[in-house]
Amino acid sequence: MNSAGYLLEVGSLQPSVPLGIKLKDVTVHFAQAPSDALFRGEFMDLQFNPFSIFRKNKTVYFNSRAYGGILDGRADFLSFDRINPPAGGRIHFQDIDVARCSPAVFPLIRGMTGRAKGSASYVLDNPANRISTGKMLLFLTGGSYPLPEPFLGVSRIEYDLGEVSAKWQNGTVTVEKFEFFGSRMKCSLQGDIQLAPRLEESRLNLKGVLEMSGNNNVKMNITVGGTLASPSFRYI
Secondary structure, three states: OHHHOEEEEEEEEEEEOOOEEEEEEEEEEEOOEEEEEEEEEEEEEEEEOHHHHHOOOEEEEEEEEEOOEEEEEEEEEOOOOOOOOOOEEEEEEEEEEHHHOOOOOOHHHOOOEEEEEEEEEEEEEEOOOOEEEEEEEEEEEEEEEEEEEEEOOEEEEEEEEEEEEEEEEOOEEEEEEEEEEOOOEEEEEEEEEEOOOOHHHOEEEEEEEEEEOOOOOEEEEEEEEEEOOOEEEEEO
């Protein structure tokens, strides 16, 4: 794990039928930043697909409880000779507590609350250059998002429902839908994210409309720039 840039901590390990292992109290860190957790889970059950040994990619199925919810899916590896990031995979998740997820992995959710469910998948098209294609669908309920700076006296956007749909290819994430609805607001954005080697430095280029209701209804165009770690909002 260390040779691939990760540190793994496990409270206990035991066999899991038919062909797997079960890890409890699992934490995965970035080796260069041990204080940043890539993943924390109550348990993770890993099952090897024996038929995939004759295929190009070796498949491991996983089922885990983490962040108050459930995650399951599969990961495809080019080889088990060394621990490398998967060459492809798919994940389903439900009832995830967003506030407990690591902002080191998803910088844009820093300070965000709510529950999430959805799915994501990707395929590594060029292992040498780490070029991949993939897509994600995310649904959020009952939470809030902190604004970098107060706007019209509002420091947090409260929402009842949210939906995010995106796909990525050749280093660019295309945000097809980014919508949040609340009793006092509605926000809709589209655009792209230019991925950087350090994820938090990826550049944002999103545009859309923000509507706020109250004593005075407000509707304006909104532009989101900056980076994932430090987004900037401009209202027109």
